[in-house]
Amino acid sequence: MSYVHDGAAYERDSRYLTTRITADGREGHPVEPGRYRLVVSRACPWAGRAVIVRRLLGLERALPMAVAGPVHDERSWTFDLDPGGRDPVLGIERLRDAYLARDPGYDRGITVPAVVDVTTGAVVTNDFPAITLDLSLEWTAHHRPGAPDLYPAERRAEIDAVNAEVYEDVNNGVYRAGFAGSQTAYREAYEALFERLGRLAERLAGSRYLVGDTVTEADVRLFTTLVRFDAVYHGHFKCNARKLTEMPVLWAYARDLFQTPGFGDTVDFVHIKRHYYEVHADINPTGIVPAGPDLAGWLTPHGREALGGSPFGDGTPPGPPEPSEAVPVAHTPWATAARA
Known part of the structure; x- marks a missing residue:
């Protein structure tokens, strides 16, 4: 299957099924546990x-x-x-x-x-x-007792604005670089990505989270790209101006989130690498999956507590993942820590 189209900029197919599941069931699908x-x-x-x-x-x-x-x-x-x-x-x-x-x-x-x-x-x-x-x-x-408000009413306009920029230049930007069908399309996506990452670093230099003093939807959306950056996007998608580990503010921010219950304990680096390097045969025709990078750094101190704020505000962290949903330890940085 081909993801790269010669001479063309990458465009994501956004023709989604947009039926919503709502508390009042107004679109025919009410919220119902277990359904x-x-x-x-x-x-x-x-x-x-x-x-x-x-x-x-x-x-x-x-x-x-x-x-x-x-x-x-x-x-x-x-x-x-x-x-x-x-x-x-x-x-x-x-x-x-x-x-x-x-x-x-x-x-x-x-x-x-x-x-x-x-x-x-x-x-x-x-x-x-x-x-x-x-x-x-x-x-x-x-929601569980103590669940965070990830989309607070008073912050929604700001969250939406941040999300729009992050989606265009970062979340989808890495794909626009990786699947570019021409040098020009690649260069445009590459430059927009690193310019946006620079701006995000400036924003986060004085603020522990993207919007306000607690984790919000905006942090979730940026994290899922950052956590894949060195393992996949830097090499596989040619987003190689700098590694995440070479961007001090963003690297500390990403580690802070990774070490927050609910973030890093959902990440499976083996699945991430296998998907990109095995599925994208037009980019990586050998199907060889890289052995690295070393994951141990994800568990090192980040020092961002000094900026104030707390991930859950007045709420509480989630408990450990249910055993049936736990990521295998061998697929995580904790495997490295256990061997140390």
Whole structure:
């Protein structure tokens, strides 16, 4: 399958299924614990947002999660991590089946995250920016005690503005560089990415978080790109002006978030690397997955407590991940720490 189109700038297919799951069910899908299944891959940064928000808000029981494997072919993500290669609840081998249950003529991206209605086996939505906001705003009756307010009303305009810039130049910017079909398109994306990272570093030099004194949706969205930067984007996507570890403010900020419960404990570096280096055959035709980088630095002191603020404000951190959802230790920096 080809991701790079000769001579063309990369454009993400944003024709999402935008049906929303709401507290009042106004679009036909009411919030109902256990009715829906959040399908993700730990390799995917867009799905990573939903995994983090779900965990921070304590929605594990209300919204069960299915984890697809880290690689896929032109047809679909697959449930090869599950016994028999089938999701035990949906009973399907490929996420594609849930999209076709929604629309037999579906001809758009088979993407994660996707929320599937277990009662029908059909995808309700794959609109990843809306999914996390609705988890914050529509699923409040099922948030854990002490859950943070990731999208506070008084900060929404600022969060939205930051998110728009981060999406254009950073979240999607790394893809625009990596999948560029011409030198000109690549250079434009590359320059916009590092200019934006510089501005974000200036913003974060005096502020522990992007908006306000606590973690918000904006931090979640930036984190999922930063945590993949050195492992994937620096080399694989040619975003190589500097490594994250060579950008002191952003590196400390990323470590601060990584060490916050609900962030780093959702990250699977093995899945991340396997996905990008194995699936993108037009960029990496050998399929060889790099052995590095060394992950030990993610657990080193970051010193950002001195800036004030606290991740959860008046709330509390989530507890440990449920055993069935824990990332294998061997796929994390904690494996390095255990060997030390």
